Amino acid sequence: MSFRYEIRLSGEGGQGLVLAGKILAEAAAIYDDHNATQSQSYGPEARGGASKSDVIISDGEIDYPKAEHIDLLLALTQEALDKYVSDLQPGGTLVVDSDAVERLPEGKWRVVRHPFVRTAREQLGKAVVANIVALGLIVRLSRAVNEDSAEQAILARVPKGTEDLNRRAYRLGLDLGGEAAAAR
Amino acid sequence: MSDTAAAGTRTQVLSGNEACALGAMAAGLTFYGGYPITPSSEIAEDLSELLPKAGGAFIQMEDEIAAMGAIIGASLAGAKAMTATSGPGFSLKQENIGFACMAEVPCVVVNVQRGGPSTGLPTMPAQGDVQQARWGTHGDHAIIALAPYSVAETFDLTVRAFNLAETFRTPVILLLDEIIGHVNEKVRLPEKVEIVERKGPDAPPGKYLPYRHTEDGVPPMAVYGRDGYRFHVTGLAHDQTGFPTNNPKEIDLLNRRLVWKIERRRDEIVEVVRERCDDAEILVFAYGSVARAAHQAIREAREAGIAAGLLRPRTLWPFPDREVRELAERVRTIVVPEMNLGQMAHEVEWAARGACPVVPFGRVDGLPVSPAQILHRIREAARASGREARP
Incomplete structure (x- = not known):
């Protein structure tokens, strides 16, 4: 039986979740040589509104590109969490921004909380790389893609001149993921 | 970028x-x-x-x-x-x-x-x-x-x-x-692709007819204004010179040629993909992104013991009526999921001409048709035609 792993990155428009999803898909498809799709759903607003980016990684064909049985859900806002948590599988992993999310729904999930936006702002000086910090955590926690693959995919995709910042954000995320895995 | x-x-x-x-x-x-x-x-x-x-x-x-x-x-x-x-x-x-x-x-x-x-x-x-x-x-x-x-x-x-x-x-x-x-x-992506260039003028400037009724229905096309090719282009009904005409014979020729030049070669234009249609009893007709959900649905239907197949047109117009008709005569039901309220289901029904029931399924709430929704219609169709899934 082939493997299939579904990740949904959710939050609000402008948080870079579509980019993070595309990086994951590229890490899986180009560097790890699996199949991957990334699709998205967002509102008509340029900023704000619930936004999601679905990544499906498989070693088989991927027909339907929308996540239906999510293995890992990232929610950077309460609105996104409330809207999307029902698609998270029992036994799946729920990763939330602990500053943005106050109410956690009941469920048989493994929950990881971290203030991604605050960490990005305070430790890296840029709140905008919160998506890459979260990506690092997800990669180490889920093992859905190779860690080096994801780093290569990040560096190939982020704007020129921001490679170092993004590398630091990613590696910080990996460390957070290691801590979360150890705390289990 | x-x-x-x-x-x-x-x-x-x-x-x-x-x-x-x-x-x-x-x-x-x-x-x-x-x-x-x-x-x-x-x-x-x-x-x-x-x-x-x-x-x-x-x-x-x-x-x-x-x-x-x-x-x-x-x-x-x-x-x-x-x-x-x-x-x-x-x-x-x-x-x-x-x-x-x-x-x-x-x-x-x-x-x-x-x-x-x-x-x-x-x-x-x-x-x-x-x-x-x-x-x-x-x-x-x-x-x-x-x-x-x-x-x-x-x-x-x-x-x-x-x-x-x-x-x-x-x-x-x-x-x-x-x-x-x-x-x-x-x-x-392929390294090379096959490219077709338009047919150039077949007569010198002055003798060139921009809307000549050629044998294949497609008039040769000069580059407007280049190498002395000057001609008239209009949305009015026109004769072979490109100038407007009220001559019923010319108008009839033009209107019929505009349709005929494409319809006569529909076999070259119409492309469909058939997945597991050979022994299919329930056929799904789906195109665009819905065909992806349909692909998953027929696979799951097969796993549940229902002989489902997919007819996936890559060409919507001209409509693949003969391809639909041929399968309509062999299957029990055609299910047509679409992100509209039955726009192509209507064409499928016309093409099937009563050979089998056509079941439209439309979704218009901004969300994609899911594999589960299509599978549900396949199961219903199988049940209605006495082809219950194996327990």
Whole structure:
């Protein structure tokens, strides 16, 4: 039986979740040589509104590109969490921004909380790389893609001149993921 | 714009819109006129970078009507021309699409479908423009419309759209939907593609007839104004010289030729993909992104012991009526899931001509049709025809 792993990155428009999803898909498809799709759903607003980016990684064909049985859900806002948590599988992993999310729904999930936006702002000086910090955590926690693959995919995709910042954000995320895995 | 600039054989992760831009470049696009609209804007964004680098011209016009006019003018002047839009823009372009049909101007019009009517749902998928592609412009005319179901196929069908436009001197509609336009997936683009050039003039200036009734129905096309070729182009009914006419015989010839030149070669134009149709009892007819959900649904139906198959047209117009009819005579039921309220189901029913029941399933809430929804209809159809799934 082939493997299939579904990740949904959710939050609000402008948080870079579509980019993070595309990086994951590229890490899986180009560097790890699996199949991957990334699709998205967002509102008509340029900023704000619930936004999601679905990544499906498989070693088989991927027909339907929308996540239906999510293995890992990232929610950077309460609105996104409330809207999307029902698609998270029992036994799946729920990763939330602990500053943005106050109410956690009941469920048989493994929950990881971290203030991604605050960490990005305070430790890296840029709140905008919160998506890459979260990506690092997800990669180490889920093992859905190779860690080096994801780093290569990040560096190939982020704007020129921001490679170092993004590398630091990613590696910080990996460390957070290691801590979360150890705390289990 | 990222690293999509160079098409090549390396593995890439691309969206349908990016693949459409690259397909257009591979097909020899030299002119793009457009007006940005979600969810099609990445096509214009990418071409604004790719096209000037390759010596072509990119222009953002003041609106969609002007953009359609611009590509018609560019094509008459010898360019391979394209525009891309979504529902509201597609509506605005209809008058000029009719002009392109009447004046026989090859061009490609991409419509990345979103929810309608009117401004509807800018960021959400739909398939509500499939009949508009056929009959959005007034008067009798034939049209070619293609609908890809993956990123790789978007590249291929974009190239094909140009080739068909040049072969038949006609506008070709490429119907994506928001899912296909925005989904990113792994592709390896072909290094080379087959390109068709339009048939040049068959007579010297002065003797050249721009609308000659040739044997194949497609008049040879001179570059407007180049090498002494001057001729008249109009949306009015015209004779072989291109000047308006009220002669009933000429008008009849023209109207019939405009339809006949495409219909007579429908076998070359119509492409369908059949998946597990040989022994199928329940057939799903699906196109565009819905065909992906259908593909998963027929696989799951087979696992549940139901003989399900998929007929997936890559060409929507001319409609694959014979292909539908042939299967309608062999299967028990045809299920037609669409992101509209039965626009193609109606055509399927007409093509099946009562040979089997046709069950439409429409979703119009801005969300994609899911594999589970299609599987549910397959199960219902199997039950209704006495073909219960194995326990």
